[in-house]
Amino acid sequence: MMSDDRVFATYWIETAFPLEQAAATMAGEQSTGTFVRVPGETDALREAHAARVESIEDLGEVAVPSLPGSGLPKTGDTTRRAARVVLSWPLVNFGASLPNLLAAVAGNLSELKAFSGLKLIDLTLPPAFLARYQGPQFxxxxxxxxxxxxxxxxxxxxxxxxxxxxxxxxxxxxxxxxxxxxxxxxxxxxxxxxxxxxxxxxxxxxxxxxxxxxxxxxxxxxxxxxxxxxxxxxxxxxxxxxxxxxxxxxxxxxxxxxxxxxxxxxxxxxxxxxxxxxxxxxxxxxxxxxxxxxxxxxxxxxxxxxxxxxxxxxxxxxxxxxxxxxxxxxxxxxxxxxxxxxxxxxxxxxxxxxxxxxxxxxxxxxxxxxxxxxxxxxxxxxxxxxxxxxxxxxxxxxxxxxxxxxxxxxxxxxxxxxxxxxx
Known part of the structure; x- marks a missing residue:
């Protein structure tokens, strides 16, 4: 497995938080971080294992939240925006494992309070998965x-x-x-x-x-x-x-x-x-x-x-x-x-x-x-x-x-x- 192999996931999101902050929350939640920095989360560890925000495409304002239970930023801003976000993970985080891949790219994301909408749109996987999974036989x-x-x-x-x-x-x-x-x-x-x-x-x-x-x-x-x-x-x-x-x-x-x-x-x-x-x-x-x-x-x-x-x-x-x-x-x-x-x-x-x-x-x-x-x-x-x-x-x-x-x-x-x- 090459150390630079990465998994890319594309999402549609909806949030009242600044888009950059919301995307960083996604990346942190599903890799090295939680809502606060914890002991052992060194800069070296983050460099090697943190998910990256690859791109953010602002899709404009939305009138009402799509899902219940979402929160608002402390600024009190109630303006919600949709965006297309691409995150990537180093394959070494979970290896060529489909169950553990799914835990990383989906996992708890849909429950995060910062989002009134979040959907996985696409995945791009490295060929390393073919070393473990056979794919279609016929x-x-x-x-x-x-x-x-x-x-x-x-x-x-x-x-x-x-x-x-x-x-x-x-x-x-x-x-x-x-x-x-x-x-x-x-x-x-x-x-x-x-x-x-x-x-x-x-x-x-x-x-x-x-x-x-x-x-x-x-x-x-x-x-x-x-x-x-x-x-x-x-x-x-x-x-x-x-x-x-x-x-x-x-x-x-x-x-x-x-x-x-x-x-x-x-x-x-x-x-x-x-x-x-x-x-x-x-x-x-x-x-x-x-x-x-x-x-x-x-x-x-x-x-x-x-x-x-x-x-x-x-x-x-x-x-x-x-x-x-x-x-x-x-x-x-x-x-x-x-x-x-x-x-x-x-x-x-x-x-x-x-x-x-x-x-x-x-x-x-x-x-x-x-x-x-x-x-x-x-x-x-x-x-x-x-x-x-x-x-x-x-x-x-x-x-x-x-x-x-x-x-x-x-x-x-x-x-x-x-x-x-x-x-």
Missing amino acids: GVAGTRRLAGVYDRPIIGTIIKPSVGLSPEATAEQVRVLVEAGVDFIKDDELQADGPHCPFDARISAVMRVINDHADRTGKTVMFAANLTGEIDEMLARHDHVLAEGGTCIMASMNSIGLPAMKVLRAHSQLPIHGHRNGWGMLGRSPAIGMSFIAYQKLWRLAGIDHTHVNGIDNKFCEPNNSVIASARECLTPMFDAPHPGCEIMPVFSSGQSARQAAPTYAALGSVDCMFAAGGGIMAHPGGPAAGVRALMLAWDAAVAGVPVEQAAQDSPELAAALGAFGG
């Missing part, structure tokens, strides 16, 4: 190879109802979907190993269907089996998926944590579909938490191969510009050459249909993604096969620069999709 290229899909998005869907189906009923739904021509199917994040649908029984039933379909057609549909659980359970469940011929596993990232994901990645011989459920608690507020840009970098290093980024005109609260920024970031290398880029496949989901193919491609500029539709496939008037066909045709038209309404003139499946999903 990424875009490996996922495409296992799914057998090239030069277009991987078209996917999800098992619904989320819970309540037996292993046999789940397998029957999978049979309908694989015969419809879908590329990728995932468990719902709520379905892991419940007593009504035990993991081993479900995966065995599902893989009998997928393997039979592969024997007949040559296409092995990728099924992301939700193995979320305790570490020993996840490793055993991975082994069961592998033994049954499965080609993907899924884990709820916020439920298992970064260290467990690192262990799973080291053990896994399959792509890891990282489900971000719970991310809204971190990302929804503009005044607290962290952006998905920063969040996904941690999980990429820990070893996921794909993750959800929401979708254009989705059913949730995330705006389109945030969705696309997240997807682009997944496909952007984390480190400069010659180090591995750690790119992962973004998964568009949440209320997606043939309507969103063109705007998604126009904004992303790439077909390196999964495009997952539940109702957009299962609720198609012509049935699931027509739903899958409509999505593929919509993407073909988008890449060719043909308006989707024009393409629909030659495709009853696409025309029906546009009629059914016109909102």
Whole structure:
């Protein structure tokens, strides 16, 4: 580890204190200092270990505090300002450790009384992290190879109802979907190993269907089996998926944590579909938490191969510009050459249909993604096969620069999709 390696973190802040003072408070709180100078905090120690304020960009006044509980300076000034602040830390403070990195760049910052808003926006990490963390094992290229899909998005869907189906009923739904021509199917994040649908029984039933379909057609549909659980359970469940011929596993990232994901990645011989459920608690507020840009970098290093980024005109609260920024970031290398880029496949989901193919491609500029539709496939008037066909045709038209309404003139499946999903 080079002694001059540093971690950089970018924040949005809101405070009534002078911006320079507020930024210095952040740096001190998360490195060598506290609210007063303490014995042992020598100049030499501060020089070697103190966080640095790299830059401050004043973003102007704000009318009211975004969060409750913030304080005011002794001057009595009530004017609050927003700013973009970049801090850096020497890597020697915490080493190449994602849990301890998170304690430094997030930690107690959001509780500091000087701030009425503070959000982690981005992280820039030194390549030293690659000496400890493996990053994605399959990424875009490996996922495409296992799914057998090239030069277009991987078209996917999800098992619904989320819970309540037996292993046999789940397998029957999978049979309908694989015969419809879908590329990728995932468990719902709520379905892991419940007593009504035990993991081993479900995966065995599902893989009998997928393997039979592969024997007949040559296409092995990728099924992301939700193995979320305790570490020993996840490793055993991975082994069961592998033994049954499965080609993907899924884990709820916020439920298992970064260290467990690192262990799973080291053990896994399959792509890891990282489900971000719970991310809204971190990302929804503009005044607290962290952006998905920063969040996904941690999980990429820990070893996921794909993750959800929401979708254009989705059913949730995330705006389109945030969705696309997240997807682009997944496909952007984390480190400069010659180090591995750690790119992962973004998964568009949440209320997606043939309507969103063109705007998604126009904004992303790439077909390196999964495009997952539940109702957009299962609720198609012509049935699931027509739903899958409509999505593929919509993407073909988008890449060719043909308006989707024009393409629909030659495709009853696409025309029906546009009629059914016109909102």
